[in-house]
Amino acid sequence: xxxxxxxxxxxxxxxxxxxxxxxxxxxxxxxxxxxxxxxxxxxxxxxxxxxxxxxxxxxxxxxxxxxxxxxxxxxxxxxxxxxxxxxxxxxxxxxxxxxxxxxxxxxxxxxxxxxxxxxxxxxxxxx
Amino acid sequence: xxxxxxxxxxxxxxxxxxxxxxxxxxxxxxxxxxxxxxxxxxxxxxxxxxxxxxxxxxxxxxxxxxxxxxxxxxxxxxxxxxxxxxxxxxxxxxxxxxxxxxxxxxxxxxxxxxxxxxxxxxxxxxxxxxxxxxxxxxxxxxxxxxxxxxxxxxxxxxxxxxxxxxxxxxxxxxxxxxxxxxxxxxxxx
Numbered sequence: 380x381x382x383x384x385x386x387x388x389x390x391x392x393x394x395x396x397x398x399x400x401x402x403x404x405x406x407x408x409x410x411x412x413x414x415x416x417x418x419x420x421x422x423x424x425x426x427x428x429x430x431x432x433x434x435x436x437x438x439x440x441x442x443x444x445x446x447x448x449x450x451x452x453x454x455x456x457x458x459x460x461x462x463x464x465x466x467x468x469x470x471x472x473x474x475x476x477x478x479x480x481x482x483x484x485x486x487x488x489x490x491x492x493x494x495x496x497x498x499x500x501x502x503x504x505x506x
Numbered sequence: 507x508x509x510x511x512x513x514x515x516x517x518x519x520x521x522x523x524x525x526x527x528x529x530x531x532x533x534x535x536x537x538x539x540x541x542x543x544x545x546x547x548x549x550x551x552x553x554x555x556x557x558x559x560x561x562x563x564x565x566x567x568x569x570x571x572x573x574x575x576x577x578x579x580x581x582x583x584x585x586x587x588x589x590x591x592x593x594x595x596x597x598x599x600x601x602x603x604x605x606x607x608x609x610x611x612x613x614x615x616x617x618x619x620x621x622x623x624x625x626x627x628x629x630x631x632x633x634x635x636x637x638x639x640x641x642x643x644x645x646x647x648x649x650x651x652x653x654x655x656x657x658x659x660x661x662x663x664x665x666x667x668x669x670x671x672x673x674x675x676x677x678x679x680x681x682x683x684x685x686x687x688x689x690x691x692x693x694x695x
Contacts, residue, residue, distance in 0.1 A: 383685055387629075388636030392674065395643055399670035402663065425658020465605050479664070483657065486607045490657050 417478050417493050419457055421450065424488040433457070433476075433493060446487035457491060459484065541579065541587045548575035548595040556603060567672045570642060570680060576620060577638055577684045582691065585624050592620050611649055618648030634688065635681030642677025643670055 417433040423443045431437055433455055441448040448469070449461035458474040459482050469484035478495035552572040572595055579588040596616050600609020623641040626632050632640070646669040654662040 383633055383682070384635055385631065385633045387631040388633055388639065391632065391636055391640060395639075395670060395674060399667045399674075402670070403667035405664075422657065422659065424656070465607065481661075481664075483653075483662070485611070485653055485656060488656050490659060492661075 417495050419450075419452055420492050420494050422490045422492070428489075430494075441487075441489055443489075446489070448484055448487055448489045450482075450491055457482065457493065459491065462487065462489075537583055537587065541583060541591055544575050544579050544587075545591040545594045548572040548591055549599055551575060552595060552599045553603065556599075567669070569676045570645060573616075573619065573638070573641060573645070574680050574684055574687070576616075577623065577634065577641070577680065578687060578691070580620075580623060580627060581634065581684075581688055588620060588624070592616050611652055614652040615645040615648035618651075619645035633681075634685045635678055638681030638684060639674055639677035642675075642680065643673035646670065646673040 419431045419433055421428045421431075421439065421441055423441060428441055428443065429439065431439065431452060433452065435452065436454070437452045439450045439452070441450060447461065447463040448459060451458050451460050456474040456476045459469045459472065462469050462484050464484050464486040466486065469482055469487075469489070472482045475482055475491075475493055478493050481490055481492040483490050549572075551574070555569060555571050576588050576592045576595075579591050593613075596609060596612045600606065600612060604612070619641040622644040623637045626637045626640050647666070650662055650666055650669065654660050
């Protein structure tokens with residue numbers, strides 16, 4: 380088997396692996412903020428649709444541009460229970476409860492994200 | 507195309523049917539026919555794969571068996587054929603199965619992946635496994651790029667680590683399969 384693989388393959392593999400691990404680190408560092416202070420941010424196509432406290436139960440209908448997404452906040456957990464998209468992957472993503480976790484409905488361009496209130500929640504700057 | 511255009515000067519004066527020009531046309535036809543068959547095969551592979559739900563945990567996790575066919579085309583035919591096969595496969599499977607959205611998404615990943623694979627293959631430094639591995643990773647990167655663009659948020663790349671590992675794994679597996687297939691198939695078509 381070893382003669383199938385060449386040295387450059389291994390170098391590339393290690394490089395990509397390190398890149399993957401490197402990008403995974405920020406996700407682990409943030410996990411210490413208290414969920415009680417967290418906010419649920421819903422953005423549609425990049426623009427903020429609304430911010431809701433995580434500790435207050437709510438049912439939010441995101442109906443922008445003719446698409447429908449229903450988000451439920453209950454007992455500190457967030458879930459997408461209904462969506463007008465074709466693949467329904469957003470619903471299959473289940474519930475989220477910790478900062479930095481997100482539920483994404485790509486066809487409808489909706490992102491539901493839990494943001495910690497500590498203010499230091501900047502891992503990647505878009506733009 | 508008479509024989510005087512041809513530096514090898516093969517064939518008889520009147521452009522016989524066994525001349526180099528005819529052989530070239532024959533080879534061309536054979537390649538087109540092979541490419542068509544490969545495109546169909548790629549389409550079937552992606553259909554069968556879509557029936558196996560591997561990506562419930564995370565959108566984008568898949569084996570990408572259709573890429574096996576594209577890879578074979580890249581090595582046995584050339585880049586133009588691989589590109590055409592890839593395009594045809596993605597467009598038709600998008601129209602038939604996943605819809606325009608899925609098609610655009612796949613197109614981004616598939617084309618970036620093919621481009622990277624072609625470049626790596628040209629350097630002659632990598633084996634099929636390495637090329638396929640990079641292809642798998644960049645397929646996911648391409649999809650993440652389009653996804654970030656759609657939601658105007660680069661934080662989509664938080665998904666990259668998981669997709670990176672899945673891309674590496676599936677790329678390597680497909681690479682090995684491709685290696686063995688290439689061994690068993692006849693010389694350049």
